[in-house]
Amino acid sequence: MRRISTASIGEKLYEILMTVNFELPGDVRGAIENALEVEEHGVSRSILKRLLENNALAMKKRIPLCQDTGMVVVFLEIGQEVVLEGEYIEEALNQSIARAYEEGYLRKSIVSNPLTRINTGDNTPGVFHYSLVPGEHIRMGVTVKGFGSENMSRLGMLRPSDGVEGVKAFVLETVALAGPNPCPPIIVGVGIGGTMEKAALLSKVALMRDIGTDNPLASLDQLEKDWMKSIEALGIGPMGMGGRTTALGVHIETYPTHIAGLPVAVNINCHSSRHSEVIL
Amino acid sequence: MIHYLKTPLEDQVLDRLQPGDEVLLSGIIYTARDAAHQRLMSLLEAGSPLPFDLKGQVIYYMGPSPTPKGAVIGACGPTTAYRMDDMTEPLLKNGLKGTIGKGSRSPKIREYLKTYHAVYLIAVGGIGALYSQMIEHSEIVAFEDLGTEAIRKLRVKDFPLYVGIDTQGRDLYTQ
Structure with a gap:
C-alpha cells in the first residue's frame, strides 16, 4: 500500500x-517541423512557420x-x-x-x-x-x-456490416466536414467499439498519445498509416489553405463491443495539442 | 498579392480584394464573439443604439486571454466564425464592412457580403501570442460584464489576414 x-x-x-x-509539447513541435519539410504549398508553408514562431514567442514572453x-x-x-x-x-x-x-x-x-x-x-x-x-x-x-476543434467532433453508431471501410469513411467525412474550422493541421482521435460513451472516451484517450509513436497493435498501426494518407489526399491543409498538411496524426483506440453495434467517435484536436503526462 | 488596408474600410479599396489575397490591416477594429453578438441582436431588435457606430467598421471574432501587467493584451487569435453566421446580416445592414475570424461560413454569408459590399477576412488560428504583438491599444467599450467576451476597441498595426470571401461573394474555401 x-x-x-x-x-x-x-x-x-x-x-x-x-x-x-505556454509551450508546445515536443511531439507536436516535431510533427510541425516535419510537416514543414515536406509541405510545398506556399501559403501553407508560411502558416506552419508562423505556428513555430508563435511557439517560440509564447515560451520566451510567457504569453499563452x-x-x-x-x-x-x-x-x-x-x-x-x-x-x-x-x-x-x-x-x-x-x-x-x-x-x-x-x-x-x-x-x-x-x-x-x-x-x-x-x-x-x-x-x-x-x-x-x-x-x-x-x-x-x-x-x-x-x-x-480548445473548443474550435471539440465542436467539430462527431459520433456515429454504425452497423456491424459497415466494417472497417465504413469506419474509415466516417472518419474521413468528419475531417472533411470540419474543413478549416478546427485549426488544421489537426490530430484525429478515433474511438471504436464499446458503448456510445465508451467510444467517445476512447477518442479522447487517443489524443493523449504522442504524435509519431506507433500504435501498439500492428493492425491498428496499419490503419492509422492508411487513414493518414487518405486524410492528406483531402487537401485541406493548414487553416484550410490547401496543401498536404491536414493532419499531424491519426490515433485509434478500440474496445470490445456488442454483436449489434459498431460505435465510432472522432475527437478532433487543433495543431495546438497541449497535452502532458506524469507518473506519481 | 498583399493589400495594406486601413479602417474604416472604403468601398473602392474593398473591390480590389480577391479570395486568398494577403491583407495587412491597420487602424481601429472591434471585437465581438458569441455573447456580445447576442447582446447586439437584442439592442437592434429593441431599436436601441449600438455601443459603437458600425459604418465602415470591422468586427474581429475574438475573446482574448487576460492582459498581464505591462502588456497591451493577452493572446488574441480568432475564434471560429460560423457561430456568428445567423447574427451577421443585421450588422452588415447597419454599415459593417468586414468580419475577421477563422473557418468556413454558410452560403448565405456569401450572398450577404455581395449585397452589402463587405468582406470576410481570415486570421490564422492558434497563433494568439504572435497576434498580441500587433496590437497597439486595447480598451473595453461595452458589455464589460461579459469578461473575455466584452466588446473591445483595438488599434492594430499590419495585422496579417487572408481574404476569405470578397465583395462579389467569392469564397476561398469553395473555389
Missing part, C-alpha cells in the same frame, strides 16, 4: 497547466500559445494499492486549475450551466476521468482542450 496526498497530485496538475499553455486555453481534461489512472490522503481529489484538482488560470493569465472559458451560461470565473470545473489499475502508482494525463 502506498499513500499519496491529493495536494501533491494537485501540485503536479498546476505545474503541467503552467507549462502546456492560444487565447483559448481550453477546458482542462484530466485522466487519472489510480493503482488500486494507492490510498489517497487529504482533501477530496476533485477539490484539489479544481483548486489547482483555478490557481493556474489566475496566476498564468489564462482565459476563463467555462460556464457553470450549459443553458444559462454564466462564466464560473476561474475555469473550473475540469473534466475528470478516473480508472483503477493494478499497482501502486498514479498516472495523470492532462490536456487543455
